[in-house]
Amino acid sequence: MVAAGRHEADGRAPTRADDREHAGRAATAARLRDRAVATLRDRLLRVRGGLGLAAQAGLAAALSWLVVHEVLHVSQPVFAPISAVSTLAASVGQRLRRTIELIIGVTVGVVIGDLLLTLIGTGWWQLSLIVILAIAVALFLVGSAPVVIQAGATAVLIATLSPSVRDLEIPRFVDALVGGAVALIVTAVLLPLNPLRVLNRAAKPALALLIAQLDATSSALTAGDAGRARTARDELRQNQDEVKAFIEATQGAREASTLSPVHWHERHGPVGRYAHAAEPIERAMRNSGTLIRRAVTLIEDGEPIPAQLPRAVSALAEAVRLLKREFADGDEPDRARAQALRAVSAAGDAYRAGVGFSGAVVVAQVRTTASDLLVAAGLTQEDANRLVRRSFGELKPPSG
Known part of the structure; x- marks a missing residue:
C-alpha cells in the first residue's frame, strides 16, 4: 500500500520489482x-501449567504464617512463608529432598553463627568468617547448592540480627521446619497435583517430537530426500529440554503418588508404568x-532403499x-507393543x-528402538529382545 501510494504520487506505474x-x-x-x-500462546500455556504451583505456594505461605503467628506466637513470622515457598519452588519430585536440605x-547456619558469635563477637570480619565457615561445613556435610545457600543465608541473619534481636536461633530453625512441613502437607493432602496429568503434560512434547x-x-x-532427513536429524537433536522435563515429571509423579494418600493407588498403575517408561523412552x-x-x-550414498525400510x-x-x-x-x-513388533518385522x-x-x-x-519401546511398555529387557528376534525373522544375509 505504501509503495503503491508513492508510485501514484510520482505518476509512475508499479513495476514487477515493486x-x-x-x-x-x-x-x-x-x-x-x-x-x-x-509466543503469546506459549506464554499463556506456561502460565496455565504453573497455576497449580502458584496455588500451592500461596496456600502454603498463608498456612505457614498462620501456624507460626497464631499457634507459636511469633510476632513477625517471615521465614516460615519463605521456607514454604522455597520448598515448593523446587522441581516437582524434589520437594521432600528440598525440605530436608x-x-x-538452616541448622548449619544457626550452629556455626551462634558458636562463632559467642567466641569472636560481631563485626564485618566476624561476619565474613562466619559465612565462610558455615558454607565450608555445608559443603563438607552435603555439598548441594540449596544446603549451601541456606547455611550461608542463615549465618548472615544470625551474625547481623542476633545482637539486636534476642533468641533468633530457635525461631529461625522452627520457621524452616514449619515452612517445609506445611509445603509438603499442601503438596500431599490439600492441593495434590494429579501425577498422571503432570506426566502427560511433560511427555507430550518429547513423544510428539520423536x-x-x-x-x-x-x-x-x-522420496530419497536427504535434505528432509537432515532436517529431521537436526530437529531431534534439540530434544534435551523435552527429555529433561519428562524425567523430572516422572520423579514428581513418584513423589506425588508416594506422599499423597489420594494417589497411593496409582503407584503401581498408570503412574507406575509411566515412571518406569522414562529411561527406555530416553x-x-x-x-x-x-x-x-x-x-x-x-540416501546421500545412494544405497538401495527397499520399500519395507521406510514402512x-x-x-x-x-x-x-x-x-x-x-x-x-x-x-x-498392548497396541503399542504389537505395533513395535510390526516395525521390527518390516x-x-x-x-x-x-x-x-x-x-x-x-x-x-x-x-x-523397538526393544526400548517394548521395555517402556512394561516388558523386561529379556522378553523384549526375545520378541524382537522372533519378529525380525531369519538373519540370512542378502544374496548377491
Missing part, C-alpha cells in the same frame, strides 16, 4: 505476526537419533504414537530384500 518488494514486506509482516501469536542448611521426526525420516527414505530417542543420522548417509520407520513412529495415547488414557499399552523384510552398510545400521536401530 510488486516483489511489497510481497516481501507482506510476508515479513505475516511471519512477525505468526511469531508474536506463537532446607532444614540441614513421532514427527520418525515420520519425516520415513517420508525422506521413500534410550529410544537416542537410538532414533542414530537411525535418522544413518538414514541421511544412506518399518513409519511403523516405529506409529508405535510411539500409540504408546503416547495409551499412556495418556491410563491403558495397558525391518527384517527390508534386510532380506537387500540393504547396504548404512541400511543395515538403520535396520539394527529399528530393532533396538
Whole structure:
C-alpha cells in the first residue's frame, strides 16, 4: 500500500520489482505476526501449567504464617512463608529432598553463627568468617547448592540480627521446619497435583517430537530426500529440554503418588508404568537419533532403499504414537507393543530384500528402538529382545 501510494504520487506505474518488494514486506509482516501469536500462546500455556504451583505456594505461605503467628506466637513470622515457598519452588519430585536440605542448611547456619558469635563477637570480619565457615561445613556435610545457600543465608541473619534481636536461633530453625512441613502437607493432602496429568503434560512434547521426526525420516527414505532427513536429524537433536522435563515429571509423579494418600493407588498403575517408561523412552530417542543420522548417509550414498525400510520407520513412529495415547488414557499399552513388533518385522523384510552398510545400521536401530519401546511398555529387557528376534525373522544375509 505504501509503495503503491508513492508510485501514484510520482505518476509512475508499479513495476514487477515493486510488486516483489511489497510481497516481501507482506510476508515479513505475516511471519512477525505468526511469531508474536506463537509466543503469546506459549506464554499463556506456561502460565496455565504453573497455576497449580502458584496455588500451592500461596496456600502454603498463608498456612505457614498462620501456624507460626497464631499457634507459636511469633510476632513477625517471615521465614516460615519463605521456607514454604522455597520448598515448593523446587522441581516437582524434589520437594521432600528440598525440605530436608532446607532444614540441614538452616541448622548449619544457626550452629556455626551462634558458636562463632559467642567466641569472636560481631563485626564485618566476624561476619565474613562466619559465612565462610558455615558454607565450608555445608559443603563438607552435603555439598548441594540449596544446603549451601541456606547455611550461608542463615549465618548472615544470625551474625547481623542476633545482637539486636534476642533468641533468633530457635525461631529461625522452627520457621524452616514449619515452612517445609506445611509445603509438603499442601503438596500431599490439600492441593495434590494429579501425577498422571503432570506426566502427560511433560511427555507430550518429547513423544510428539520423536513421532514427527520418525515420520519425516520415513517420508525422506521413500522420496530419497536427504535434505528432509537432515532436517529431521537436526530437529531431534534439540530434544534435551523435552527429555529433561519428562524425567523430572516422572520423579514428581513418584513423589506425588508416594506422599499423597489420594494417589497411593496409582503407584503401581498408570503412574507406575509411566515412571518406569522414562529411561527406555530416553534410550529410544537416542537410538532414533542414530537411525535418522544413518538414514541421511544412506540416501546421500545412494544405497538401495527397499520399500519395507521406510514402512518399518513409519511403523516405529506409529508405535510411539500409540504408546503416547495409551499412556495418556491410563491403558495397558498392548497396541503399542504389537505395533513395535510390526516395525521390527518390516525391518527384517527390508534386510532380506537387500540393504547396504548404512541400511543395515538403520535396520539394527529399528530393532533396538523397538526393544526400548517394548521395555517402556512394561516388558523386561529379556522378553523384549526375545520378541524382537522372533519378529525380525531369519538373519540370512542378502544374496548377491
